Amino acid sequence: MAVTDFLLRTVGLKKRIALGYIVTGLVAFMIALLSYGAFTRLAEDFRQIVHFSRHSADNMAFARQMTEMQRQALIYIYEGHSSAGTQVGTIYKQMMDSILSSQDLDRIGAGAVVELARRHLEAYYEAFREVQRQRQLQDRLVRSEFRVHATRAQQLIEELTRQEAAQPETPGLRPPLPENSFLSFIPAAAPAGQGGARPASEQGYTEAERMLNGAKMLASLLQIEKNAYRYFDSYESSFIQAATASLEDTRERLQTFDGQDKAAELKEVLERYEITFLEAVQRTRGYLYLINVVMSAQAYETIYQSNKLSAMMLHETGRIQQEVFAHISSRQQLLLFSTALLLLFIALFSYLISRSITLPLRRLTETFKLLSSGSADAEIPPYLLQDELGDLTGSAASFKGKNIELLASKKELERSNDELEQFVYTVSHDLKSPIVTSMGFIGIIRKLAAQGKAEQAMGMLEKVVKANERMSQLINDLLELSRVGRIDMDKKLVDLNALLADFARSQAERLKAATFTLIIQPNLPSLFANESRILQVFENILSNALKYVRNETEGCRLEINSYDDAQLHHILCADNGPGIAAEYRDKVFGLFYRLNVNIEGTGIGLAVAKKIMKFHSGDISAEARPGGGAVFHLTFPRAEAGQS
């Protein structure tokens, strides 16, 4: 995995562990932060809902208060209870306070509605103040001035009547009385000109007539008051007409008393009485209009705006509630999703961190298992960082090195054992042969000696000697083989050209005797080697060639040549003999192996050559020569040569 590889390449073990904790902490912090954000928003939304709920409650109270205020205002108007008027002022103040506390609703676009409600409420209260003023004026007119005038008028009529009663009657000047004058002592409030007092032109009333008119004036006065109060109780306008008709009737009857001082004063009092009454009527109508029309409309508009505000707040509360639910839902999802994502991230990150720790450990464990089982092939997992795992990886590499060495030693030991077993077998077999031969001839000699055939026995004795000599030769060769690698193995740089030139010269007689040609090509390499052992190799190859090469056509020949490649020096020793069959090309390097037992030899020479080449980290092999013959191919490592 790329991330794990990246971590393994760049971040140390301790840092990885620390990074894991830090990232986990950060994730936990982010979850906490998200939760905090969600709860903060929810708290704000909740505050909004509470805020609007409070305003809604205030608003509901507002509508109730408005209705109650109008009720109190009506009580004040119709019942005259001043406490109701005071209560209107108290409620108004509470409502204005409520409106002022609603100014912040402007942010939901309710500012204009609140302002309208305020304006209508102010207009309502302003109208009520006017109503109070008119009500008080009317009250003053009705309860004070009205009564004063009525009482004064009554007093004046009574005085006029008394004065009339005190005066002597003047006969002969008696005009006819109105037709209905005697039908009722107290006439109803009939309009002027409908059978009331006699016209002013008809002067010269009798005392009785004046007395009667005086009584009727008192009755009319009573009717005025009665009708006036009926009007103020019932607000029925017909009582106004009745009252003014009675007033007119009183005025007309007053003409009976024209010329008297009290009559003139009564006329003025009646004038003021009428004005007071009519003003009281108009003030009554005024406040009735104000409360029933102006105030009710303002109250309705105030309530309407209040309801509108309620609807807006309800809508806003609904909107906020929807928002809250949407927020809760979205925050839940976000929180859940984020938490799941972050936990997934933590899991993934933990996995990566643990993997970045366990993977090299597991690899190393496997490696150590293999190493502990002695494997030299165990792969050392790559680990570049210098940390604890790097140290462990280094240890594994060391372990592997030791195992490789041990395995090599073991192989060498096994090979040595094999060789030794082969050697023991071969030696015992090959050494046994001359002994068996000798023992056979010794037995024959003993028989011949027992028969007294001494001469024949002596003749046999020579064969015993030869067998022993062969055995001696075998033992010498074996001794030489055992010395390779142990004795006299110092190395130095050997110029092969010089060495083989000397070798050719030393072998000249022998070669001549065998009519054998040794060709040594120039430009042979210089080798870092043991000179005598290397020479021994060439001697053995040449000895074999001398023994096996028989080429009447070309003449026997051994040619030594060389070439190099990047790693090795190659030395080729090619003869033109019968060659070596492919199946024997490895066997010829075995101990005591001879291709032709009829040819003299111990079969140890090539084994020695093989061992010498191994000692020089090189090798020797047999190959077929093109055109016939065998080639002994020697290789020497170039690096070793370069060590010089």
Place this chain on the structure above:
Amino acid sequence: MNRRTFLQHSGKIGAAALAAAAFPKLGKAQSRPTIKVVGTHVTLLEPIRQKAEQDLGINIEFHPGGDAEVLLKASTDPTAFDLYEQWSNSIKVLWQAKTIQPINTRRLTYWEEINSLSKTGRISDKAKHGLGDAPDKILFVQSDGRLDGSETEEISFLPYVHNVDSFGYNSSVVPKGIPYETESWGWLLDERWAGKVAIVNSPEIGIFDLALAVRAKGLMQFKDMGNMSREEVDQLFDIIIALKRKGHFRGMWTSVPHSVELMATSEVVIQSMFSPGVSALNGMGIPCIYAAPKEGYRAWHGVMCLSRACVDERQEAAYAFMNWWLSGWPGAFIARQGYYISNPQRSKPFMSQAEWDYWYEGKPAAEPLMGTDGKISVQLGEVRTGGSYLRRFENIAVWNTVMDTYEYTLTKWNEFVLA
């Protein structure tokens, strides 16, 4: 100067001369009298005050206010005003309150020019005589002090500004109707506009809008809609309160700007309306149509009343101001607001032909027409809804009226408003 402008110019000169002749006593006055005029914003306009002061050489104080406020002031304190300008439905109140005095027609320069609408209640022979307090019914002061239609030399008010009202509707929502044919007061109770209907908050006006609507829908009949009995008032309010409780009405509007705001904000699509409100909405690009109901209009007549306390020099000045109002220029001025004057021919020379044709003849505007604010209020080709002055006032269903059951309707109105 072409013929038309010459005549117009000559007319103005003539009118000015007549106006000057109308105020002979003022010319002799040593001091410059001051009169107080109490009324509403409809006629108490600063250009009118300035022009009157300039023409008459007197000081004029305008004290505009709300309907109820000024009526209460005028009905309780005759010293608070010299002249009172409001609607004919206030006459009964003022006359009963005895805060105003009769006006002598012999002192009114243009009395003879005042048309029959004010004197007989009918603009033409074929015109309907609207229910309620038609101006003639409350104009003439009888010898017994009553107000009646029998002509005398004393009148309770100077007839001058008047108009007809109906309802306005937003034609982008309410399908456009045909004037006098399909447009009906019953539309106010159409269930399709439930929750988007408003009524003017004035019992002596709004009650007739509702009564006309109820009658148009066939929900009840009236013996005399202009003077309903208590039982009729109860029945009417039972119907409209039930509708209000169902949420049919958005509410009441308390001023012209309020009515404009309600329709401009789409809270309302159909409602009682006054002419300036319709103009304002059209100016805002809202297609508000001022209906010409087939049942007839609800009409109103402006009244100018003389305070009982107005005497001597101030009385002379007050008469001069009344005469000035009928002298031509003021009639032309208020025509540009959509109102009519009782002697329109006197105002004609002060108006362009296009203005006269549009405002009085009901013809398409031959040119863009200016309002009193100097801005174009009528676009080229526009036609006034309801047609000519004559046609509009031939179709009067009812006049704004203070009925005998006025106080009772107030309490019922309260019940309706708060239902």
